[in-house]
Amino acid sequence: MTEICNEVVSEKSRLMTAVQPANLRRRTLLAFTVAAAGFAAATVPLSAESVPAALRRLFGGNAGLREFGRIFHARQADAAARLLARLDGLEGSAVRSRVDALRKEDFAAGRVVVINGWVLARTEAEACAFIAVA
């Protein structure tokens, strides 16, 4: 926990403190960040490399994702923390798989949010919030 907090901005530090992840290590966080950036890929049957980039472009690129995140963070300040709590103990590809599973569960359960007109899974919005505050 101390190891991570020393390396992130104060906002993230607040979030991490809020969720108190016991085993969240630096590479977990890095893996999560990568996964979050490409969160929307899984159900689009295209190559793993191209699809996240394509969807990022659709949503306005990395800047667009950060904007989504800022908007959602303003609505729900604990959004990123909620997601981190659900990813606790995971690392590497497991983070990405979990994020993907969560977003599918969100869509199936109708847990969606609207940001700039786009209908996003709540997990997607939380991931954007994480990117925005990271």
Add this chain to the structure above:
Amino acid sequence: MFADFRELEDGLSLKADVCVIGAGAAGITIATTLAGTPLSVCLLESGGFVYETATQELYGGQTEGQPWYDAGTRESGGGQIVPELIFSRVRFFGGSTNHWGHGCVPLDDTDFAVRPWVPFSGWPIEETDLEPHYARALALCRAPAADFGRPPSDPLPVDPTKLRYHTGALGTANFGTAYRTELRRADNVKVLLHANLLELQANPDASAVEKATFGTLEGKRGTIYARSFVLCCGGIENARLLLLSNSVVGQGLGNTRDLVGRFFMDHPRGECGRIYRGHLERLAHQALYFAPQIERQEKTLQAFARFVDREVGPIPEGIAAVRKLEAAFAARTRPPDFAELIERVVLDAGDVIRGIYRRETGSDPDPNNYIEFEGQFEQAPNPESRVMLGNEVDRLGQRRTMLDWRFTELDHHTYRCFALTIGAEIARLGLGRLKLPPWLDPNSTEPAQLGGCAHHMGTTRMSDDPSCGVVNRNCRVHGIANLFIGGSSCFPTGGCGFPTLTLVALALRLARYLEQDLARAG
């Protein structure tokens, strides 16, 4: 037999067992059903056999309320599209079946039931009351017998608790031409063209209609006496004509409880978003309905979605040529302009390569290529949504329509809930991502940017309780022994599909009732 009132004497006086007013889907259904029975039938029609501007213009009126009402539109001098009641229905023999979408979908048990979260919902009859008439109604609409729950051949694997398929049938009948010969040959049916109803005149205590007066635009006037009168002039005109029939009862016939004209409904329809990326070709031209489970769970009205392939802007010549070549090759033919098409592909290589790259990789979102998600909705019954008499007067000296179309919070809740459900399902299935228009944002206060379908309903709604409806379960106006209403103005709720099949089934049921009722009376 047919007659044109313009060619008959002024002061014409007629008698019939049944006087049907309005030769659209409902009126023609009743007249053809009664053809060959011992009853004498007179069918009055405002127009002739073809469109006439002066007659159509009688539909003119004013609108207020929901600003996007698409009751019919015209282009103003400035290029702006403005709503016009005049064009929302068709006023000559055959009525609006002269120009209809041909969609035939029955209502189902959900429509007839009381839904506690939908105020004023519930019909006094059940699906089983109309079910025997639907088969004949399909035949009259010249639609094939259909399995309405059948999904398409390549259905999307949607969650059945949220979305469902509800296939329709296409009715090809233009009632004005389809049944003209049959009516011409019917000895007991007289069709009087260019006969505009002026008033249904009641007896002194307004317990029955004694006679109807009618006239031509040129000033001829006539009278018809009948044992029963059936008003079949559409969801707006039925209410207007009752309100205009006010020489005995000041507020209009059947309107002692101020219900005539209220509860006006249409099917709000319009673009509810755009879907980008994913398998757009799988979505195009699909039609999905809200599932009853989610309607109950989320307390919504009914809704259905169509997905329309859109391509904005000019298509580059090279890409157009590639498409023609692909189509020809798929059909194993060689297009006659093969060399020219190849030349266009070569000369427009840049666009062609970009297009192929986009298609093959899906990696470059094309903002001009999307699927439009069009929603069509049931409207909540609302007493404040209503047809009234305006101050303007038509060529017959009758007050024109004032239409005030209004939505409720339940309507808006349904639009948002349906849009989010569609967005979640298509994303879950990897079919694309939905972007909503600003008015559908959950925090928006903008009015719904939806138009109507010219499916006018509800203005003489059916209820066993005279304080809740204008007509009873047999479509008889409460308190008036011999006045009946045919058409979708009797619908207490209208579902989200096309009303024609149900209004024809209801008209068939009414015709049988009239036949039995008048036979009983002797």
